[in-house]
Amino acid sequence: MNFDFSPEENAFREEVRQFIADNYPQHLTKSRRGEFTKEDFLSWHRVLAEKGWVAPHWPEEYGGPGWSVTQRYIFDDECAKANTLIVLPFGITMLGPVLMHYANDSQKAHYLPRILSGEDWWCQGYSEPGSGSDLASLKTKAERDGDDYIVNGHKIWTTLAQHADWMFCLVRTSQEDKPQKGISFLLIDMNSPGIEVRPIITIDGSHEVNEVFLTDVRVPAENLVGEEGNGWGIAKFLLGNERTGIAGVARSKNAVKRLKEISCAELVDGEPLIDDSDFKKKISELEIDLLALEYTELRTLAAESAGRGPGAESSILKIKGTEIQQKVTELIMEAVGTYSLPKIPMLDTGANYNLVGPDYSHGASQNYFNMRKTAIYGGTNEVQRNIIAKFVLGL
Structure with missing residues (x-):
């Protein structure tokens, strides 16, 4: 591998550096001792979205900048050097690639632009009490009722769910065969009746994670991503992207x-x-x-x-x-x-x-x-x- 940057790549680095210096929201540069608000995160997100830089790894056909691997590396490096607020990964890094790979055209057309703009804030409904590392044992159930699913269950450690508009959620749609084959991937509106978010205050004193209780939550069947029972494969695809970013x-x-x-x-x-x-x-x-x-x-x-x-x-x-x-x-x-x-x-x-x-x-x-x-x-x-x-x- 050649780790030397070309003149064009060095010019791109300077462009990124200057853009951050000129456009990073000034109120985020001040010393802060509290927690960042939803608006804080979205203020930088919107600046990058307007520039077309909010999703460095997205292809151009879905609104990404179409950058090379090196350009993405340079962008991340310059953001880190400037100590910018991170762009939250749940929509951009995690759900976005899933939708590109598994969603139907209607779902892509609706959700991807809203992820880019920051109009929809997403959270991740994976872990449950007793189903963390052993995620295949999850118990949150989604039962088909006409054109809807009725969802009942309990998610935990749900990061920033207190701000979320939507949750991408693993649910059990079947008890047949081995546990992995009964899991589906569902998009759930967090404003739906029957959803309760309770804060978990962590050891550092912050409110970052939550419990989410779902009681008879009605979710349109059109919010299913991929085929019913294919959620485990989607979950592994998503986690691969998440772990790389971690x-x-x-x-x-x-x-x-x-x-x-x-x-x-x-x-x-x-x-x-x-x-x-x-x-x-x-x-x-x-x-x-x-x-x-x-x-x-x-x-x-x-x-x-x-x-x-x-x-x-x-x-x-x-x-x-x-x-x-x-x-x-x-x-x-x-x-x-x-x-x-x-x-x-x-x-x-x-x-x-x-x-x-x-x-x-x-x-x-x-x-x-x-x-x-x-x-x-x-x-x-x-x-x-x-x-x-x-x-x-x-x-």
């Missing part, structure tokens, strides 16, 4: 840069922490792992551009990417020491006291605790190792 290489590169800045500022016996041989070794090992992951991601993207969808390689990206994300937050906690201990999630509520320690220490513990989840969502890392063992190593 790797977060560009964002981790930016986080490691921040870690090095912090370790230069922190002093141990009057000397910068980064000069401590043990701590420097930890950073070096992290950078080596990240470089190897970056090359693996580029090989995966190159294979995708050649027409091969993400396979078991996405499990490698998911494992190493999440381990690196966790390690970065752990080393930042170690670098700032006791200043990482204050855990005050909501100073935007009008508290009349100040945080202790340097600015870069604020939020260290919240980030550390929040990143514990990365080894679990998208399929636990233990499950990913089993996938690699079976499909890569042939064990």
Whole structure:
């Protein structure tokens, strides 16, 4: 593989960098201690949508920019360097490719433009109590009633469902044969009667995930994607795209840069922490792992551009990417020491006291605790190792 950029690619990088500098919403650049709102996420989404850049991996026929793998890599890299808010993956990265591959023409024509514009905010209805890693055991049931399905069940860990307009949902439409063959993929309007969203406050103090209860929810049968009973194949297709995105290489590169800045500022016996041989070794090992992951991601993207969808390689990206994300937050906690201990999630509520320690220490513990989840969502890392063992190593 050739990792040198051409003059045209370097010119594209400069175009992206300048566009972000000129157009990124200014209110998102300010230091924030609260949670981002739905409007915050959509403000950047809309800017990119108007430019035609909100879905870098979508083909031009569906409204994407038709970029090469290298252009997508450069765009992600520049967004990470500028520390922009992420474009939420549920519609763009996860559902969009599913619809392109499995949906009928009517569904594509209706939903894809609304995903691009941000008009529809999507959430993912996969996990259930008792059906997380063992997703094939899910119990949420959809029974056909004329032109509708009647859905009853309970989803959990549903990210940002409190803002969602729609949910793409795995439901059980049959009890016959093995469990995987009775699962279907259904699009559900979150404003339907019978849907209740309850917040789950996570260990970092934020409201990011939820429980969703579905009681006699009536869903038009035309909202079925693909054939009834084919949901397991669709679910695996979607998770392959999700796991590739979870790797977060560009964002981790930016986080490691921040870690090095912090370790230069922190002093141990009057000397910068980064000069401590043990701590420097930890950073070096992290950078080596990240470089190897970056090359693996580029090989995966190159294979995708050649027409091969993400396979078991996405499990490698998911494992190493999440381990690196966790390690970065752990080393930042170690670098700032006791200043990482204050855990005050909501100073935007009008508290009349100040945080202790340097600015870069604020939020260290919240980030550390929040990143514990990365080894679990998208399929636990233990499950990913089993996938690699079976499909890569042939064990």
